[in-house]
Amino acid sequence: MTQHSKFKTAILTFCLTITTVLSVVAQEKATPIFKDGEAQIVEAFNTPDKWIRHDLFVETTFDTDGDGKLDRMHVGVTRPYQTETEGLKLPVIYETSPYYAGVAPDVDGVFWDVKHELGAMEKARVHPEVTRLGERPIISNSQIQTWVPRGYIVVHSSSPGTGLSQGSPTVGGDNESLAPKAVIDWLNGRAKGYTEAYGGEEVEAFWTTGKVGMTGTSYNGTLPLAAATTGVEGLEVIIPVAPNTSYYHYYRSNGLVRSPGGYLGEDIDVLYDYIHSGGEESIIPNSNATINDAHIPKAFKNKRAYSNAMVRDMEMKNGMDRITGDYNDFWAGRDYLNDMAPMKAALLMAHGFNDWNVMPEHSYRIYKKAKDMGLTTQIYYHQFGHGGPPPISMMNKWFTQYLHGIDNDIENEPHKAWIVREGDKMDEPTAYKDYPNPEAKPVTLHLTSGTPKTGGLTTTKPTKQGKETLVDNYSFTGEALARAEITNHRLLFVTPKLTKDVHISGVPQITIKLASNKPAANLSVWLVSLPWNDSRRAKTTDNIITRGWADPQNHKSLTESKPLKPGKFYDVTFDLQPDDQIIKAGQQIGLMIFSSDKEFTLHPKPGTELTVDLDGTYLVLPVVGGADSFNEVFGN
Known part of the structure; x- marks a missing residue:
């Protein structure tokens, strides 16, 4: 082999070596790794x-x-x-x-x-x-x-x-x-x-x-x-x-x-x-600052x-x-x-x-x-x-x-x-497929009388039920009111016992026709699952399906409230909080209407009276399967 050939061979070998080294270095460079559409932990980054x-x-x-x-x-x-x-x-x-x-x-x-x-x-x-x-x-x-x-x-x-x-x-x-x-x-x-x-x-x-x-x-x-x-x-x-x-x-x-x-x-x-x-x-910020500080x-x-x-x-x-x-x-x-x-x-x-x-x-x-x-x-x-x-x-x-x-x-x-x-x-x-569940349909529930115990919730509009009155008292918690067998501090309306599970999905809405004996009053609504869960592991929220609050003074406008005329009835319509919950068979769904909520609202002096016209009050509940499914759980 000539000297020239040896030189060419040496150069070629050197180039191949450099190429190999660069290739190895390139291969060793850390890059993100993906599997099943997710970024994986890379050991080179986990340092x-x-x-x-x-x-x-x-x-x-x-x-x-x-x-x-x-x-x-x-x-x-x-x-x-x-x-x-x-x-x-x-x-x-x-x-x-x-x-x-x-x-x-x-x-x-x-x-x-x-x-x-x-x-x-x-x-x-x-x-x-x-x-x-x-x-x-x-x-x-x-x-x-x-x-x-x-x-x-x-x-x-x-x-x-x-x-x-x-x-x-x-x-x-x-x-x-x-x-x-x-x-x-x-x-x-x-x-x-x-x-x-x-x-x-x-x-x-x-x-x-x-x-x-x-x-x-x-x-x-x-x-x-x-x-x-x-x-x-x-x-x-x-x-x-x-x-x-x-x-x-x-x-x-x-x-x-x-x-x-x-x-x-x-x-x-x-x-x-x-x-x-x-x-x-x-x-x-510093003595050398040059600003127009006339506004300060x-x-x-x-x-x-x-x-x-x-x-x-x-x-x-x-x-x-x-x-x-x-x-x-x-x-x-x-x-x-x-x-x-x-x-x-x-x-x-x-x-x-x-x-x-x-x-x-x-x-x-x-x-x-x-x-x-x-x-x-x-x-x-x-x-x-x-x-x-x-x-x-x-x-x-x-x-x-x-x-x-x-x-x-x-x-x-x-x-x-x-x-x-x-x-x-x-x-x-x-x-x-979506939320609310596309299969959820509005079911209107009407009220039947029962104060001071409990009234009923039914999909069939009943004959005239009249009016019922509650007396505000923030001293009682919502849980205490929902559990009470008899009290004049809330109105509670319950369905018959469910024979099958009921799936609620969406935003319930309530319309309450009410009158107050004062120009202003708190209005609170809880939707609850009864009887109350008394197990040691139960939390208060286990029985709360959803809740809502409103000011009757804003019954017409959210931007302008007007004092209530004592004794005059107003229609107050508002949404409760969104929910997606399966109420188990054996439970009852309860609608509780009261005034001051001890955990959330202002605490005015007890004694304000709210009178609810049951015939003008109703709850619209989003139920998967709609009214037909809902009525089945009561054998209707």
């Missing part, structure tokens, strides 16, 4: 000690803390190290919250006093302050262990006026929608991020594809919807769990001042104080004081109206149903039918609207209380489809609703 964690501040388009500068949101990032060393770009799972930096202490007087007459002024409440918790760069550890090993980057941010995020909390105001929008814009190169809250070096999100999915529970579930209503490009899918979709529906019911379950006396200003962990900096009152020593005065003590105080409970512009601006027109993200809703904090109507109203808009949407309901995300496999498929672009046919699934049936596990929901 917490190597994850890159850093924080930054994203500039928004608003200034809500009075310093004359655009507010910046504190953002935390957790990503596989391969996004730094191998040029890997991954999609983002994003959760934002007002809770990450701590909340206000539970002190006496923080809630509104509910013991007073309807329409009366209340004494001032206490305003606790939050001591901010947490240190940079870690905002939260939620979602990380679940999604980073599956090939996602997890991003967190604190809401305006909480933690190290600038601005003011508004509890449903526009800035709480625009803040996550700004973060998503930054992830897509349309907004600026900085290393510090003031000044700092610019930070770019070079490590992401820009596709974002959001999830979270309660307030953290509200904010994905808030972001989606902006129509921001890059937000492909949201999975809100038990989201508050309207602060009016959270703190009012059909014109009635009504607390969320477990938080008697809470209102929107209470929640404001609860989350306001930011805003401790001086109103003017000199009395404010810092941004927290400014926000308290402008948002809580002005906007909220003037807008929330605890006197009448009417729906107004303040509440309309905090109802995400009104803002959905720009929304295009795919939507998987999740909620519990026994969530009496953020009630199940919150998810249903958004699901229905999104479906009407033609968005890809499904709903997951369970029989438990507040919280409860869909099974991880379901969430995985949604994120895989919309963030990684792996077609797993979600849009073509024949089932749009997933209901965890009574006694089943959370990860074993039953699939239905």
